[in-house]
Amino acid sequence: MTLLYLALVWLIGCGLLRWLFPAPLRWSLHNALLLFLAAGIGIGIASTLYFLTLASVGPKILVLAAVEGVGLMAALALGILVKRRGTLLQWAPGPPTPWYFTAALGVALASAVIMFIVCTLTKPHGEWDAWAIWNMRARFLFRAGEFWRDAFSNQLDWSHPDYPLLIPGIVAMCWTLARAESTLAASAAAFLFTLGTVGVLISTLGVLRGKMQAFIGGILLLGSASLMVNGANQYADVPLSYFILGTLALLCLQDRYPADLRFSVLAGLTAGFAAWTKNEGALFLVAVIAARAWAISRYGNRATLTPQFLRLAAGFAAPVAVIAFFKLRFAPPNDLLARHPRQIVTHVADIGRWITVLEGYVQETFRIGYFLIPIVLVLALYWYLMRFKVAQQQRPAIATILVALGLTLAGEFAIYVALPGDASWQVQTSFERLLLQLWPSGLLAFFIAANTPQLYAKPKGVEKVKPAKKAARSAAK
């Protein structure tokens, strides 16, 4: 039953996305991207509906089922009855992709899926943060009945009761509707987010740069064992990574199709759900707004700034309103913000903390993805051999990604420095996962910018082809 409810949640996302970006119902890159995005959008919508129902009428299963059911019916009606035609996303033209790229992608996918399943069997409740924070909160919401607010008790301050509820909400919703607890709910949601991240990267690169670039990026992300392991461990960093990538990918598509402003609406929604997933998501939301404003002003068409921002704000308005409601009405103060300002100033003035955090940033960068060789060095070699070529049209997109990631990293740096406790321990135990949040988006920027590999020599006829006008003139003569 748990899997059935998650499938229905996925359908909510499918209906909404099909309404926004209608396309013929057949296997296509367009529909693949929508399916990968629909998983996260559906989970985001269902978890906010669950929380709002709980907050307004309490743990009443019939009301919850009715609310979620109406949400599902409305989304399906929108998706099925839509008449208009929208932007159709297709593979960007590029050189033919040799068969062994598909084979390598298949091997990488099989290895990643097996790794995820084995990790899940080893730890069905996830790793430390999963059971100590996210799944425990879900247990409180499901088991406590009318006392569900105890999930945010000050007496559980070690479990960060101020953290937002996307993951606990969707897990508790599945349990409530199924009337039984099952580790499948959290595992299946984690699977959707983990594989969804890979799917969003491949599909977006496919639209922007073609199949070969998409497959290389996909193989690299699937080879990042840290994504699979942390995903299977049910850490919320992977869903956050998914929403960050989703937001930035949609903004890239917005630059590719500037006339269709629905990309910005959806990007706003995914950015809002990033903030509903983890507190770092709120930092990302601020960072992406600032990055987008700067990127459009610097590289894009300034006339598009206002319409894009209005759509972006329309997208994140609802999730941000739910977060504000949760934070103001239920959540205790954040452990960092609850500190006396003097303590924060003392930490910030301690140069040793700056050096410790900087050292951690450099060291962890070489460990991204658990590769056999530090992947940043391999990517540096790849860049040296392939070089970047950024088209004018792609500059706002690349600038948005790089500035958003840079601001998020800088913000997290400041939090490490100001955070109470041992900065070295904090960096060692969490920075790897913070980098993981940004890693898929970093790969998106890298492979948008990198040249497409030329694996075969161009046929001589192709190299010496005449421009169309000259050819026409010579034919007339």
Added chain:
Amino acid sequence: MSRHRFAVFALISISLASSLWFLLDVITAYSYLLSSYGFGVPNFDARFEALHKSMHPRSVLGYVSDNPANNAQSQAEFYLTQYALAPAIVKATTEEHFVVANFHTNSPNAAMLRAKNLVLVQDFGNDVYIYRNTTR
């Protein structure tokens, strides 16, 4: 062209090799878990199930253990106890009326319990007990 080939094959080879290498590690860890005593969440859930079923959802309990204080294992077991007993709230103190005991023996240290003013209320098996603090 050969530069491009080298770059792509290097990237893909390292990616696949890393993934398969890590997969071996993960499978080995799983095989070890199957063949050994599995410490972990399911084990804790099973140990505390009887106590969890007998409790009011809004209980607040103290906590006592025979683990050495201030090490990662003790901390993990305290959090696991809270996870298993949710939505009851477990506090890392014996200064509550009822105190849940997470021991690793069925003959707990009587002197330690006396010093903390704890008297046994019920033995739930699996070295899980409920004590009452006589001063609260």
